[in-house]
Amino acid sequence: MTVLVLGAGYLGAALIAAHLQSGDRVVAMDNGFSTDWDAVERLMERGSATLVRGDIRDAASVASVVARAWPFQVVYLLAAQASARPDAATPEYTEETNLRGPRHVLEAVRDAARAAGSPPPPVVYGSSFHLYGPGLHGDIDETCPIGAQADLSHLSKVYAERLGELHANRDGMTVVPVRLGIVYGVGPVTKRDFRFVTVPHAFALRRLGGLPVSITPSGVRPLAFCHLDDAIAALRLAPVGVVPGTFAPANAATEVLTVPEVLVRVDASAREAGIPVPDAGVGEPGPSGDRFRVHSRLALVGWNPRQDVAGSMPGILRHYAGHQRTVTASAPG
Numbered sequence: 001m002t003v004l005v006l007g008a009g010y011l012g013a014a015l016i017a018a019h020l021q022s023g024d025r026v027v028a029m030d031n032g033f034s035t036d037w038d039a040v041e042r043l044m045e046r047g048s049a050t051l052v053r054g055d056i057r058d059a060a061s062v063a064s065v066v067a068r069a070w071p072f073q074v075v076y077l078l079a080a081q082a083s084a085r086p087d088a089a090t091p092e093y094t095e096e097t098n099l100r101g102p103r104h105v106l107e108a109v110r111d112a113a114r115a116a117g118s119p120p121p122p123v124v125y126g127s128s129f130h131l132y133g134p135g136l137h138g139d140i141d142e143t144c145p146i147g148a149q150a151d152l153s154h155l156s157k158v159y160a161e162r163l164g165e166l167h168a169n170r171d172g173m174t175v176v177p178v179r180l181g182i183v184y185g186v187g188p189v190t191k192r193d194f195r196f197v198t199v200p201h202a203f204a205l206r207r208l209g210g211l212p213v214s215i216t217p218s219g220v221r222p223l224a225f226c227h228l229d230d231a232i233a234a235l236r237l238a239p240v241g242v243v244p245g246t247f248a249p250a251n252a253a254t255e256v257l258t259v260p261e262v263l264v265r266v267d268a269s270a271r272e273a274g275i276p277v278p279d280a281g282v283g284e285p286g287p288s289g290d291r292f293r294v295h296s297r298l299a300l301v302g303w304n305p306r307q308d309v310a311g312s313m314p315g316i317l318r319h320y321a322g323h324q325r326t327v328t329a330s331a332p333g
């Protein structure tokens with residue numbers, strides 16, 4: 001089959017690798033904003049793959065890559081300004097990419113399907129578990145209400161999901177947002193820039209670089225995590241069994257931890273690897289009180305996540321240890 005992958009960053013590159021491994025044809029587009037272009041180019045040599053440099057802010061570029069990949073069985077929308085940090089991009093860039101981009105994609109896929117007289121292929125969207133907001137309790141499934149957002153990148157998920165729902169209801173599109181927990185693990189594009197890495201990776205880089213570690217007061221709230229391999233499996237399974245022409249969000253989070261608990265796991269692996277870890281008390285576990293539990297409709301279609309933060313840290317530390325010089329040089333603070 002053919003898949004179109006918009007956004008060849010951390011998740012997109014791992015997804016491309018997985019589809020090429022399965023023998024699928026891949027067409028991918030990225031504008032190079034926050035990926036390792038050389039790594040993605042090397043990845044394309046593994047199978048039948050085409051990489052296009054293009055921007056989802058530009059409707060013509062999106063229509064062109066849709067035409068080039070057509071007919072395809074699924075499109076993954078993973079191109080985004082994904083960082084919550086204000087120093088990652090201007091607010092304008094985040095809005096144009098994360099709000100206008102999804103509209104361009106949905107419209108281009110709808111119009112291509114209409115022109116071909118065929119049903120539109122499912123659009124799988126990289127959404128976020130942060131959509132449910134902070135202070136979660138009890139059981140969280142896909143029917144839980146959307147909560148408060150703390151930054152433009154995550155706020156944009158609310159708009160893009162609702163836009164997808166609009167296109168499902170109005171245009172008969174199949175739109176499948178995957179509400180991903182905080183993803184960690186080594187893939188073909190594993191970043192080292194602190195603006196674009198998630199907390200397990202940031203702690204690993206800081207311990208390796210001998211840099212200070214701090215935890216904000218909000219860090220003691222439990223958060224949802226998901227290993228890269230489990231996230232890729234979730235993205236691939238997300239359209240399975242979905243009624244065509246519907247909007248069908250899916251959770252993809254497998255472990256609930258506080259940030260201090262993540263640090264405890266990083267430090268345990270670091271000590272085992274002989275990496276110096278100061279004895280300061282930042283790595284104490286947070287309050288163990290009430291934890292929310294994540295449920296996913298994907299369990300019904302065979303999603304069987306297997307990895308956790310503790311078991312993944314040795315591999316993450318080993319990966320970065322091979323790049324230690326770059327680590328310290330690229331640390332913005």
Ligand SMILES: NC(=O)c1ccc[n+]([C@@H]2O[C@H](COP(=O)([O-])OP(=O)(O)OC[C@H]3O[C@@H](n4cnc5c(N)ncnc54)[C@H](O)[C@@H]3O)[C@@H](O)[C@H]2O)c1
Pocket residue numbers: 006007008009010011012029030031032033034035054055056057077078079080081082083097101126127128129179180181182183184196198
């Ligand atoms: N990684 C996580 O922990 C996580 C968790 C929840 C949700 N998500 C979501 O999943 C999606 C993918 O995340 P990721 O971790 O791979 O992020 P990423 O930043 O690694 O990938 C995004 C890709 O989009 C590209 N891009 C940015 N602006 C673009 C534009 N205007 N046109 C074309 N390409 C553009 C970037 O160059 C990058 O390669 C994002 O929407 C993100 O918000 C990620």
